[in-house]
Amino acid sequence: RDFYGCLVGSEMCIRDRTLTLRKRESGTTVYLEVSKGHFNRSFQNGTAKVRFDRQSPVTYALVAAENGRANIVFFDDTQKLIRQIKAARTMTIDVGFAGQGTQQIRFSIAGLRWN
Numbered sequence: 001r002d003f004y005g006c007l008v009g010s011e012m013c014i015r016d017r018t019l020t021l022r023k024r025e026s027g028t029t030v031y032l033e034v035s036k037g038h039f040n041r042s043f044q045n046g047t048a049k050v051r052f053d054r055q056s057p058v059t060y061a062l063v064a065a066e067n068g069r070a071n072i073v074f075f076d077d078t079q080k081l082i083r084q085i086k087a088a089r090t091m092t093i094d095v096g097f098a099g100q101g102t103q104q105i106r107f108s109i110a111g112l113r114w115n
Contacts (some may be wrong), residue, residue, distance in 0.1 A: 017105050019091075021082065030081050031074045032093065032105070038070035040081075040096035048073070048095040050081070051089035062095075070098070085109055 006095050016035040022028065032048075039062075040046075049057040061076035073095070075081050085091060089110035 033072045040097045051092045
């Protein structure tokens with residue numbers, strides 16, 4: 001049975017960033033998707049810095065979408081990331097965008113229900 005959990009980030013009331021936790025029989029994935037813009041293609045074997053609450057940033061490897069879509073990146077080390085999401089109230093991701101440099105994406109993750 002598949003499970004999809006999504007967090008929608010907002011910046012200046014524009015809802016165009018989604019963090020998805022997807023559980024399938026084959027495993028769990030976490031990916032970041034934007035509806036406006038494209039991730040910097042130099043992220044191939046690249047990283048994003050993720051900060052939870054007021055802690056120091058943690059570096060996560062990024063993996064490109066297999067279908068080549070430039071508006072989705074998958075996080076490596078999914079289990080570690082999920083443990084940190086469960087324990088935090090806020091999550092800030094620093095990631096590079098084509099033509100826009102590094103941008104911060106913030107999510108409020110307090111009070112999420114985990115089944």
